[in-house]
Amino acid sequence: MGNKGVMYYIKHDYLLYFMLIVPVVYLLAFKYAPLYGIQIAFKDYNIFQGIHASPWNHFETFNEIFSSRQFFQAVRNTLVLNGLDLIVGFPAPIILAILLNELVWTRYKKVSQTILYLPHFLSWVIIGGIVAQLFSPTGMLNSLIVDLGGHGLPFLTDKYAWVGTYILVGIWQNAGWGTILYLAAMTGIDNQLYEAAEADGAGRFRKIWHITLPGIRPTIVILMILQLGNIMAINFDRPFNIQNNLVMDYGDVISTYVYRVGIQSADFSLGTAIGLFQSVICLIFLLSSNYISRKLGDDGIW
């Protein structure tokens, strides 16, 4: 393929490029244009003067952040909660996908898949309400336990137990949805491999171990890298709707901290600076996990 000009390719695939416009515009408008606002982190942002006219403050914002105990607590909690999510929550959809894949009765498989996807479409506000109703000290579950003669459990009021509740509720919401990619990867595995294994006398577990899992390995690695890259980023809705004042030692994460100081106290410089810090850490994690994975012989994201 020789050196054909740019225009050749545009002409050749103009429909494809045309379709690309929408996502590119989206990225430009919502991911790149806001980068302009990063300078708020380095300025004494005055909401009335606007971003441009506010004076630079010589890293004062960062000084303030790094001397705040609450900030480090939020960072630690974010890492702990995301780390646990990675350890406990990451394998869950893989296991679930394997189980689903092994089902032979198609209708049963379809129904259970649909049921597993459903929680993904519930808003965290609603889940937060359900969690409060179910797990609070006089909630449904504790009432049941007490009625059966047991002692109520502090699902939401003890900080350690709260972390467990947080993780399990997250798995409940996301595991089903997470199986989609793995199931798609599994359909790509050559059936002949299974037949050959069967001929060699491999049982069900042998087949899973030697064929299914290696078959979806690239998918697992890529999703792992993506999740590692997000280890400092935590969504806002999940902790915010489940946390309460008793468990803030473990429940206060970066996103809720930013909401509190950045939006509620209108300290936009502080909020932006924390966001920037968070993004930089995420980038470092993403690059290094990608690098490690390539070194180990797998394909990275790029």
Add this chain to the structure above:
Amino acid sequence: MKVGASRWISMALATLMIVSTLAACSSNGANKSSDTEPASSTPGNTASDSAPKEHRTLTVEVFDRGKPGQPDLNNNYWTKYINDNFGKQYNATVKFVTVPRSQEVEKLNVLMASSDAPDIVFTYDAGTVYKFSQQGGLTDLGPVLEQHGTDLVNYLGEEILKYGKIDGKQYAIPGKRTVLAGFNTFIRKDWLDKLSLPVPTTAEQFYDTMVAFKEKNPGNVTGVIPFGYSLNSATPGLGDLIEAFKPSNLTEQQFATLQPNSVRTPPWTMPGYDKAVQFMNKMFNEGLISPNFTTDKDGKQLDADISNGKVGAFSTNWDGPYRTAPGNYTNLKTNVPGAELIPINPWQNDAGKHPKQGYSPNGMFILVPTFSKNADLAVQYLNWMVDPKNTLFLQNGEEGVDFNMVNGVPVQTGTTTSGDKMMTVANNLDYDILSNGIELGDPQKNAAAISAGYPGFEKEVEEALKVAMTDYYAPYYFSIPNSAEAKYHGQLTSLSAQMLAKLIFAKPAEFDGLYKTLVEQYMEQGGKAVEDEFIKNYETQNGQ
């Protein structure tokens, strides 16, 4: 070839990015210059008051309280009245911009930052007002008031206007608060009667009563909650209970600097506050307090528990149960026939008094952003609102239709509880922003009229107000705003909520140590700075 294409795309991206950045930049600059213009020219172009030439639109903030069945807040009976009267007279359209009541400050910040805020905005949060004023976002209304606000100035007087002055400039017009009462404690009278117990008059008696409620369960309900409590993260506190533990002999400086706003933020260093929290801790550990007080973040569970007759006593706004929303007392009476709630005064201090911190005489702060081109019209609007005729209508509706005058006091006929005329808050305070509470131009009439604003509970409300005003005191007036408080208020409030949760939840044996460490953290994270500045301001103000 692939490389070439992607390079081309990335170059295009980069160019676009730079262009968009520059565009954003320059448009920002342009905005800036056009923003400052009207503010400076405002006093000039408003010389002709009587003959408004061009038609103008005045935008005004209104609280959206999310009350079920509420009408369109920008198009209903009240907005029509405003537009038919003020609008006609001044050749203007008044448009209302809704702001959710519970996110008042957050939403206002965003509106201000994007220059989308209406011409008239308001907030109860003094720290926000201070911050806006320091950033140059508020119009100095002094000159405008002089020109267009004669009635307004006469109505409010220096006594109230002083609350809106910062650095000698009138950045805010404070509303007038006609009801200064803060909190009340309520108890189930029918439960007391059933157990033949007296009305508790001290904290110890109150405690004994709660124990009796727990043990004897006079309401015969499952999951009895002797003392209902919910911890709200936005305004964490213990209500009027703390007064029983506060020494009566505080010096004026202590009075001023240690409890500037004890209704809304816990006064952690005030002598006796630890005892008050410990009292709650003890009650919680004995199962006398709502077990869900921390997960009940919005107080909805507490409302439900009160309505379902599970709660024996609780401390809330002086008129809390009588309010039509959420209508706890009405619901309680429906659910539990014979239930009776009465306001009581159990928090007796060491001098035998029942002091209660109430509100300062100012209501909310009404502000005009600097980017508003209608500062003159805004003041004219407020000036129009002061007219007793308009105040009466906005707060009560039309005479003979929505209310009848009985002994000089308007009594509601019940037309304003639903539909187009629905008031989302008693006396329509969201539209009549200048007065916080009914205003008939005479304090005595006001007091008599307040109760009329609670159809069905007139007698009870009269009594509740009397109880709430027993030994009332206002927070100390500071002429100098506290910049540390403005800065740390948000963080300290959420920290306070966490501290209260932990301290009430703690094992009694660990309480003292925990209180000490937590308060140390609090002081370190800004509490000290706030307190020091209060002391400094107090000394400056009193010339020491």
